[in-house]
Amino acid sequence: LTLPLADLVAGLLDLAPELVAAARQALRRTEEQRARLVSQRAANQLRMLRAFQEVGVTDYHLHGTTGYGYGDAAREALEAVYARAFGGERALVSPYLVSGTHAIAAALFGVLRPGDHLLYATGSPYDTLEQVIFGRRGLGSLTELGIECTVVPLGPDGQLALPPIVASLRPSTRLVAFQRSRGYRWEPSRSLAALGEAIRAVKSASPGVVAFVDNCYGEFVEDREPLAIGADLMAGSLLKNPGGGLAPVGGYVAGRADLVAQAAARATAPGLGSEVGPLLDLARLFLQGFFLAPHFVGEALCGAVAAAALCEEVGLPVLPGSGEDRTDLVQAIRLGSREALLAFCQGIQQCSAINSRVRPEPSALPGYRDEVVMAGGGFVAGATLELSVDAPLRPPFVAYLQGGLCWEQTVCGTLAGLRNVLQKGFLAR
Numbered sequence: 001l002t003l004p005l006a007d008l009v010a011g012l013l014d015l016a017p018e019l020v021a022a023a024r025q026a027l028r029r030t031e032e033q034r035a036r037l038v039s040q041r042a043a044n045q046l047r048m049l050r051a052f053q054e055v056g057v058t059d060y061h062l063h064g065t066t067g068y069g070y071g072d073a074a075r076e077a078l079e080a081v082y083a084r085a086f087g088g089e090r091a092l093v094s095p096y097l098v099s100g101t102h103a104i105a106a107a108l109f110g111v112l113r114p115g116d117h118l119l120y121a122t123g124s125p126y127d128t129l130e131q132v133i134f135g136r137r138g139l140g141s142l143t144e145l146g147i148e149c150t151v152v153p154l155g156p157d158g159q160l161a162l163p164p165i166v167a168s169l170r171p172s173t174r175l176v177a178f179q180r181s182r183g184y185r186w187e188p189s190r191s192l193a194a195l196g197e198a199i200r201a202v203k204s205a206s207p208g209v210v211a212f213v214d215n216c217y218g219e220f221v222e223d224r225e226p227l228a229i230g231a232d233l234m235a236g237s238l239l240k241n242p243g244g245g246l247a248p249v250g251g252y253v254a255g256r257a258d259l260v261a262q263a264a265a266r267a268t269a270p271g272l273g274s275e276v277g278p279l280l281d282l283a284r285l286f287l288q289g290f291f292l293a294p295h296f297v298g299e300a301l302c303g304a305v306a307a308a309a310l311c312e313e314v315g316l317p318v319l320p321g322s323g324e325d326r327t328d329l330v331q332a333i334r335l336g337s338r339e340a341l342l343a344f345c346q347g348i349q350q351c352s353a354i355n356s357r358v359r360p361e362p363s364a365l366p367g368y369r370d371e372v373v374m375a376g377g378g379f380v381a382g383a384t385l386e387l388s389v390d391a392p393l394r395p396p397f398v399a400y401l402q403g404g405l406c407w408e409q410t411v412c413g414t415l416a417g418l419r420n421v422l423q424k425g426f427l428a429r
């Protein structure tokens with residue numbers, strides 16, 4: 001009695017028959033892949049449940065607090081749950097970390113000292129982190145404070161280049177940073193297996209070095225987290241995976257207790273660390289969002305696999321392919337022209353629950369080099385565990401699709417995007 005999803009969506013959007021056929025085919029051939037994702041989601045979800053139980057979270061922890069937040073029980077429970085679920089000794093989780101960039105900057109500024117060397121092992125850092133490390137003089141970037149940074153490009157195959165990474169280690173190298181997700185680049189993301197191998201190589205050459213992972217978009221995608229494969233410290237954004245679509249702001253740092261303490265001393269002030277900062281009325285949203293995060297990450301992954309297959313059906317290059325293993329939420333789709341890119345992004349916007357009538361336009365954004373178009377109407381502004389697509393306006397005009405709290409919406413948005421692109425004749429078939 002229930003129609004297949006492709007036909008349900010076709011009834012909602014005005015789809016050409018060829019696109020409906022492509023959608024049926026794409027969904028049929030990803031069934032197995034999506035079933036695998038659902039069973040992995042179960043493992044991550046049960047690990048999360050156990051973390052809540054082991055910490056002993058109670059309804060008392062859901063209540064609001066104000067003021068300085070000394071001894072804020074909700075914050076302490078939240079940080080304990082994060083530490084457990086991520087396999088770290090300690091975590092800093094805060095609405096006063098306004099984004100992933102802020103959390104990562106707190107970790108880097110917290111751990112590094114003047115004269116230290118920072119090795120970035122995964123090619124150019126994410127756009128906003130380039131500013132943190134190399135930014136304009138006068139704003140106090142890491143470089144300006146006397147922390148030297150070397151960036152080791154990825155190998156010709158787009159993978160971590162181990163020999164050059166090890167060769168770039170110096171006696172003063174204090175921290176080696178790895179970015180797990182591809183960011184806004186047409187290259188493969190780094191799996192935990194690949195990161196683990198690189199961390200082992202770095203540590204056997206230079207045992208005292210801190211291995212740091214920018215874990216943005218990676219949480220709950222694989223069956224483990226970077227701390228389980230040798231990383232000492234990791235950080236990310238609550239507007240992405242661990243916010244579970246409910247956290248309205250925030251960032252986290254997790255890992256070795258001494259390093260998290262250094263990040264906390266930078267995030268607030270030396271001596272205050274994570275002893276201050278009330279959760280206000282956010283405790284429930286933070287805790288409930290984190291609890292639901294593995295579930296929604298699983299939904300987003302099913303949506304990404306389906307989106308990849310839909311694009312493959314109409315001949316668009318995608319990364320990763322629909323059948324490939326994933327380590328992050330980002331689905332790159334190469335549209336090839338500015339017009340096709342904007343038409344696709346408008347389709348995603350048209351299938352948002354919020355602001356579906358808004359027309360996304362490219363604009364300049366602080367921290368980003370090129371104009372960026374950002375589409376998607378989330379319940380939390382800019383949150384990218386919700387269905388969204390970002391794209392810097394530069395060749396080869398790649399759309400970076402991510403999120404989707406329910407995979408049906410991702411299928412709907414992708415089909416609307418492809419419909420727009422095909423209707424305007426931007427896709428030479």
Ligand SMILES: *Cc1c(COP(=O)(O)O)cnc(C)c1O
Binds near residue numbers: 099214
């Ligand atoms: C999103 C992202 C960041 C920055 O997080 P914001 O919350 O946008 O500041 C850093 N690194 C990577 C790989 C990201 O995807």
